[in-house]
Amino acid sequence: MTLLALFLFLLDPMVTYPPWSASIVGSKHDLSTNWDPYSTQVCAFCHTPHFANPSLPIQAPLWNRSVDLDKVFQPYSSPTMNTTPGNPQTTVSMLCLGCHDGTVGWEVIRGYNVSDKHDLINAPGPGGIPDTTSWPNCQRCHPEYYGDPPAFWQGTDLRDDHPIAIVYPTAAQDPKFNLPPDLSNGWSDVKLYSGRVECPTCHQVHDPGIPPFMRKSNQGSALCLTCHIK
Template identity: 40%
Template sequence: MLIQLGKIVVTGVAFLIALGCISTDALAGTIVGSKHDLAYLEDLHGIGNSYNDEVCIYCHTPHNADQSQGPLWNRPAPTVSYTLYASETLIELPGQPGPASLLCLSCHDGTIAVDTIIEMPNVNVIIDKNHPKMRYDPTNPGIMDCGTCHYPGAPGGNHVRSYFGTNLSNQHPVGIVYNTSTPRLRQPPAETVKLVNGKVECTSCHNVHDPEIEPFLITDNAGSALCFACHAK
């Protein structure tokens, strides 16, 4: 359920919080009401779909999922080749992003529409991943692009942080082997940095389901604590 109050659109859960029916502690650290909760898109006129009121459907499905990419995954994987980070100080050369990072990039590289999913609720339809809805196109700053970042008539968001494109040369390297044999890297605590098969991926530093530490960081980076968990400086 979505309720519109002026320019503010809230989910039914958020509305119950406002009424005091549900404590914020009960939903602390969850995707509900966060920037990854795309249920609000149902209210964007000309952009919303009939399934936009479902929080989890943009990434997960209980049936006919793509298990090769992630748990009960409901999005097509990007098929593009990425320009990678390069530096003469790198100990290991990054490879193409691994499955854990491709899950994130399936939305954040802008090549696949955000509302492109494999399994729609209650029907067996695969949506064309090239569908223009909710897909970033820097040459077309029209309603389809505006709607990915802000409500109609409300202040805009910064889409630069939402869409990296396929050039990852100015992003922290992912798909890179974490070599602990060098004194320049520490063995990170497992509860702080999550290596994926011995590699750094997007999910090493970000927890997509927990918005408490922006931007979805896995742990607080005050004093560069997250950075120093890996880098010996």
């Protein structure tokens, strides 16, 4: 575990980096390169110990990226749901969508116009705003240019995917759902965020051990059956 990863883990339990997990190093979420002395820092492409993004209405520990809060998403909807998905722009899911929405957004931070895809708020190494000393591993986001299968882009149309930014129902609201031990935080292996289902409810961004970055195996629908009674 790197010093920055340990610091983030102690700072906020949302950032889980247990010593027994698979390493983010070398995974698809590792944007570091080995040709620049500062680009070798794996954590720096999402987190920074200094000069983090000051404009987020989202709990994001030392976030080193821009998040375009003006994007419009089409949420999932169904006539059988008892609750309605909210706006992901105000939830932790926006940190995932900041990359996986597949569209480039811009934000002015400390007077600099920065991209949510290609810029960091604070450069690794000696620092600098915006990032001018390091570059991400382009192959992670653009593998098709290197002869690999294309990366997954969620897009802004969320109607064909599991709903996010949605309040987990109580037993009174819907008896077809399992009651979590903690209505705010969920289970030990499947997380809720302030009582809501979000992208990291099922996905563990730091641990590629169960593809694609799943919190637990879905063999026998085990992940689904954590929440759903079928």
